[in-house]
Amino acid sequence: MGRDLMLVAGSGRSGTSLFASIVGNLGFYVPRPQVQSDDTNPRGFGEPQWVVDKHSELLRQANVQASDARPSAWADTAKLCLDERAGNEIRTWLEEQFTGHDQVVIKDPRLLWFLPLWSRAGEELGADVSVVTMLRHPAEVVRSKSYWYSNMPLTESNRLAGWVNTMLFTERATRGHRRIFVRFEDLLEDWTQQVARVSAQLDIPSLVNARARQQAAADSLVDRSLHRSKAGWGDLDVPGELMHLAERVWEELLKLSEDALYGDSGDHLDRLREEYISYYRYAEQVAQSSILAENRKFRRSRRSSTSARPSVRPADPMILKVRRFVPPEIRDRIPLRVKRAVAELLR
Amino acid sequence: MPEESLQEWENREGIEEYNIHWNWVTEPSTSGFTAVLRVKNEARSLPFVLPGVLRSTERVILVDNLSTDGTPQLARKIATEEGLEEKLEVLSYPFEVSRCGPEHLATYPDSVHSLTYFYNWSFSHVRTRYALKWDGDMVLTPQGEQVLQDLAWQLEGIDGALVISRSPVYVESSRVAYLDTMQGKAEPWGWRNSPSYTFSKAFDWELRLPEPGDLIVKLPDFVCFELKWLDEEEFSHWSHPNFKPTINARKQREWEVFHSLREDATLPEGVVRVESPGNAHVIEHLRRDYASLRRKAISLGREEAISLGGR
Numbered sequence: 001m002g003r004d005l006m007l008v009a010g011s012g013r014s015g016t017s018l019f020a021s022i023v024g025n026l027g028f029y030v031p032r033p034q035v036q037s038d039d040t041n042p043r044g045f046g047e048p049q050w051v052v053d054k055h056s057e058l059l060r061q062a063n064v065q066a067s068d069a070r071p072s073a074w075a076d077t078a079k080l081c082l083d084e085r086a087g088n089e090i091r092t093w094l095e096e097q098f099t100g101h102d103q104v105v106i107k108d109p110r111l112l113w114f115l116p117l118w119s120r121a122g123e124e125l126g127a128d129v130s131v132v133t134m135l136r137h138p139a140e141v142v143r144s145k146s147y148w149y150s151n152m153p154l155t156e157s158n159r160l161a162g163w164v165n166t167m168l169f170t171e172r173a174t175r176g177h178r179r180i181f182v183r184f185e186d187l188l189e190d191w192t193q194q195v196a197r198v199s200a201q202l203d204i205p206s207l208v209n210a211r212a213r214q215q216a217a218a219d220s221l222v223d224r225s226l227h228r229s230k231a232g233w234g235d236l237d238v239p240g241e242l243m244h245l246a247e248r249v250w251e252e253l254l255k256l257s258e259d260a261l262y263g264d265s266g267d268h269l270d271r272l273r274e275e276y277i278s279y280y281r282y283a284e285q286v287a288q289s290s291i292l293a294e295n296r297k298f299r300r301s302r303r304s305s306t307s308a309r310p311s312v313r314p315a316d317p318m319i320l321k322v323r324r325f326v327p328p329e330i331r332d333r334i335p336l337r338v339k340r341a342v343a344e345l346l347r
Numbered sequence: 348m349p350e351e352s353l354q355e356w357e358n359r360e361g362i363e364e365y366n367i368h369w370n371w372v373t374e375p376s377t378s379g380f381t382a383v384l385r386v387k388n389e390a391r392s393l394p395f396v397l398p399g400v401l402r403s404t405e406r407v408i409l410v411d412n413l414s415t416d417g418t419p420q421l422a423r424k425i426a427t428e429e430g431l432e433e434k435l436e437v438l439s440y441p442f443e444v445s446r447c448g449p450e451h452l453a454t455y456p457d458s459v460h461s462l463t464y465f466y467n468w469s470f471s472h473v474r475t476r477y478a479l480k481w482d483g484d485m486v487l488t489p490q491g492e493q494v495l496q497d498l499a500w501q502l503e504g505i506d507g508a509l510v511i512s513r514s515p516v517y518v519e520s521s522r523v524a525y526l527d528t529m530q531g532k533a534e535p536w537g538w539r540n541s542p543s544y545t546f547s548k549a550f551d552w553e554l555r556l557p558e559p560g561d562l563i564v565k566l567p568d569f570v571c572f573e574l575k576w577l578d579e580e581e582f583s584h585w586s587h588p589n590f591k592p593t594i595n596a597r598k599q600r601e602w603e604v605f606h607s608l609r610e611d612a613t614l615p616e617g618v619v620r621v622e623s624p625g626n627a628h629v630i631e632h633l634r635r636d637y638a639s640l641r642r643k644a645i646s647l648g649r650e651e652a653i654s655l656g657g658r
Contacts, residue, residue, distance in 0.1 A: 071504025075562050078501035082494065084567050116497045120490055124638065172500040270377040277375040277504050 003127035004028070004103040004204055005094070007118055008046075009170050010134035011067065011163050012109035013144040015184030018221060019134055020046030020107035022191055023198075025218040026210040029101035040148045043221055046107050050093060055110035058086060066110050067145075067154075067162035071277045074169055077113040091121040098125060103206065112170045119177065130178040130202040133170055135253050136185070138163045138246045142238075143231035157238045161280065164246050167253060168273045175266055178202055181257035191222050201260055245279065248272060353542060356471075358464060359457045365442075367467050370474045371541050378475035379405035379499035380537065385440075385469050389483030390416040392574050395630045397422060399487035401431040403495040404479060410438045410469040418483075438472065440465060447552045456548035463553040466546040477502065478544070479537045480555075484574040485513060486630060488637045491570035498537075498564065508557035509537030511566045514641070515601055516633060517575045517608050522622055524629045526572070527604055528644050529617035531597040533565050569638035574630065575601065577609055619644045 006028060008020045021044055024030040031048035059066065062076040080086050097104050104127075106118065115131065122129040142159045154162075180201045187194045195218075199207035210218075233243055252269050255262045284291070323331070356367035372378065382404045389396070401407055407426075411419040419437045426435040444465050445454040456463040470478050477499070487495070498509070512533040517525040535557055538544045546553045557563055575581050581601075607615050614620065621640065623629040633640065 072562075074501045074503070075505040075507050075564070078498060079562075079564055081497070081501075082564065082567050084569075087567070116493065116501075120493065124490075169500065173497070176496070273377055273500075273503065274375045280504075281375070 001102050001206070003098055003122075003125065005118070005122035005125075005127040005129045006103070006105040006202075006204075007111060007115065007122075007129065007131045008105060008107035008134065009112045009115065009131055009174070010109075011136070011141050011166055013141050013148065014134040014136035015182075015187055016107050016109060016134045017041050017045045017047070018043075018184075018187060019132060019182060020105050021221050022187075022195060022218045023105050023207065025214050025221070026195065027206050027214065028103045028105040029097065030105055030107075031097045043223070046105070048106065048108075051106055051108050052110070054089070054093075055108055055114060059110060059113065062113075064113060065162075066113075067159065067166060069158055069161035069165045069280065071165060071169075071273075071280055073113075073165070078116075081114055081117040087117060087121065090117055091124055094118075094121050095125055098127070103204075112166055112173070115170070115173045128178065128203075130180070130204070131174045132198060132202075133174060133179065133181050134187075135181055135183045135250075135257055137231075138167075138250055139231045139233050139236055142236055156236045157242060160236070160238050160242055160246055161283075164242070164249055164276055165280075168249060168269065168276060171253065171256070171269055172266070172273065180260065181253060183254070183257050186257075188222060191218065241279065245272065245276060249276075356467065357457070358459045359455055360459050362459060365440075365459055365468060367464075367471045369471045369542070369545075372474070372476045372539075373541055375503070376476040377500070377503055380477045380479045380495060381406040381408060381473040381475045381540075382479045382481040383469050383473060384409045384481050384483050385412060385465065386410065386414065386418055386422075386483035387412045388414045388416045388418060390414070390418050390421050391576065391579075392484045392486075393418065393421055394425060395486050395574070395628075395634065396481075396483060397425045398429050399489075399492050399634075400481055401426060401429055401434050403487060403492035404434075405475050405499065406434055406436065406473075408436045408438060408469065408472050410440050410465075412440045412442075412444060412465070436472070438469075440468065451548075451552055452550055461548065461553075463546050463548040466553045466555075470540075470546070473540045476540060477507075477537055478540045479509070481536070482573065485571050486516075486574060486634050487571050488569055488634055490638050491566075494566060494570050502562075502564070505562050506539050506541075506558070506560075507537075507564055508535055508539075508561040509564050509566060510534060510557075511536045511570065512568060513571050513573045514568060515575050515604070516572045516621075516630070517577050517605060517618075518630065519577050519608070521628050524621050524633060525604075525608055525614070526619045526621055526633070526641070526644060527600075527615075527617055528619060528641065529600065530568065531600070536566075569641060572633065572637060575605060577605070581605055 006023060008016050010016050020030060024046055030046050031050065033049045035045045035047040035049055035052055037044040058077070058080050062073070062080055064073045064076050094104070111118065119129045138160055141163055142156050145159050146156060180198050182194050182198065196208050199205060233247075236243075249269075249272055252272065326334075354369040354371065356369075357363075358365060382400045384396075384400070384407065386393075386409060397407070397409075409419065409422045419439070422435065422437055423432065426432040442459040442465075444462055445451045445460055447462070451462055454461045458464055470480075479495070498507075510533040512531045514529075514531065515527050517527070519525065535555055538555065538557065538561075543558050544555065546555045548554070604615050604618060607613075608618070621629060621633060623632040627635075
């Protein structure tokens with residue numbers, strides 16, 4: 001059997017954990033250690049801790065948030081997708097996971113920002129790479145996130161915009177690759193039909209040939225009560241235009257889950273992406289006064305904290321004299337606090 | 348000035364047929380990259396270059412400048428064989444263009460003989476959101492193809508610019524080539540198709556630098572390599588070989604390695620001999636395995652690296 005790398009993408013709170021855990025019981029290896037389960041996901045996340053840590057570090061580096069609504073955020077993470085050091089780290093780690101396991105599944109809600117990086121690493125290691133994107137109605141996703149992640153100061157409108165941005169670009173990122181879209185609700189209703197569809201469409205026969213005990217273990221993960229957050233647009237405080245756009249994106253993605261060939265041209269989704277980029281640009285422009293006011297506040301607070309610090313006063317003749325005796329390459333290596341202390345001594 | 352008049356540029360010779368009509372894209376668009384290849388007698392390299400570029404971009408514009416080796420006809424044939432003929436547009440630019448260096452310096456930028464005018468005319472045919480400069484001797488690797496396909500959507504939400512540092516590969520025969528692993532300076536190769544991005548004249552050649560505030564994306568070294576045929580005059584597009592060390596260090600290095608390999612002297616430092624296994628052409632072998640081969644060559648010590656290909 002050759003190597004298989006399955007990447008489970010999609011917005012958080014869309015059943016990505018459930019799907020990864022199911023295939024994790026049907027022969028795919030979920031790298032360990034995994035993120036511990038908690039109240040938000042009592043049956044486990046199916047997320048390797050290393051992947052979560054690496055993605056979090058890369059997102060911090062790119063100044064991108066996991067459900068970032070900015071279309072420009074894709075360019076920020078693109079730079080990291082092309083970073084050879086990040087690529088080498090991921091390839092090396094993945095190679096270790098393939099030692100002793102031919103089939104590996106990687107899931108993390110942040111994964112969608114780095115799909116090109118993982119695909120390249122998988123291909124370089126000789127694996128067949130496939131992407132499973134989980135779908136859940138955006139109103140339910142936003143409602144569920146607002147409930148479970150209430151500590152994060154994000155509005156429902158921003159969460160919805162984040163869903164539109166991440167789903168539109170995840171679809172684009174996976175176009176032309178081995179991929180499948182799975183609806184969370186369908187998975188809860190009858191997981192066996194959905195996994196059989198994944199097995200056939202992605203050409204991974206081992207999924208449906210799993211042993212009875214493995215199938216029973218997978219079945220034990222599925223619980224209708226997982227479908228906690230039933231919500232409609234009426235429950236959300238979001239602008240009508242964004243809601244209409246999200247609904248159209250949802251309808252197009254649903255067609256992809258029903259008919260694998262539908263999205264081949266991708267024209268509808270391309271137009272929706274253009275529409276969203278334009279919508280977001282105007283939203284930023286409308287909110288420009290708030291952004292400028294925040295910037296002014298930030299600059300003022302920085303200025304006041306800078307002026308509170310003791311200054312080095314480089315114009316002092318004694319300091320300048322001593323400074324001349326220290327070569328620039330050595331000067332650069334001396335920490336600022338040491339320079340300040342020496343300056344004070346010389347005064 | 349109305350935008351319509353900015354979009355049409357005339358040449359000092361008054362040849363209306365070759366006036367420049369820009370097709371800028373200023374609205375949000377998912378139209379991706381158009382690769383523009385300005386070529387002269389590249390029939391030898393094109394079979395290794397064109398298929399990858401056709402596969403990974405939205406459109407390819409090949410501007411032929413007085414080739415005598417059937418380059419435009421071959422380009423059409425390759426596109427047809429790849430089943431991608433609808434992506435290729437072949438144009439002819441029938442003017443002698445000044446060579447880089449003093450000849451270029453002496454030519455006015457609005458002359459049809461100027462490199463600056465030639466580049467602006469060539470890029471004015473781009474109708475997608477991004478323009479990608481590509482040379483007739485630059486070979487994309489499979490990973491490079493995927494990188495370009497991805498960047499088309501990754502850069503939709505912002506004005507980005509691509510810079511690439513490509514390594515030269517000196518081809519000795521169909522079996523043997525030499526890869527220079529010393530990293531050159533990254534140069535701009537891709538930018539937005541909008542009024543802010545046109546070519547200006549510099550002392551030695553044309554110039555197109557990223558705009559302040561542009562997000563600069565540096566493509567990894569495994570994306571592509573550049574062919575240099577050891578049995579050809581590789582520096583004929585220069586009017587003199589006295590490269591300025593400050594700005595032409597890359598050319599200077601290429602000139603030295605090229606002549607060192609041609610004269611069969613000792614292998615210069617950083618250069619690795621590559622021999623194709625089996626019947627595959629060495630360029631195809633390199634194209635396929637360039638990423639891993641380059642990684643291996645760099646990680647090895649000098650002596651080991653030299654013997655990578657068995658010299």
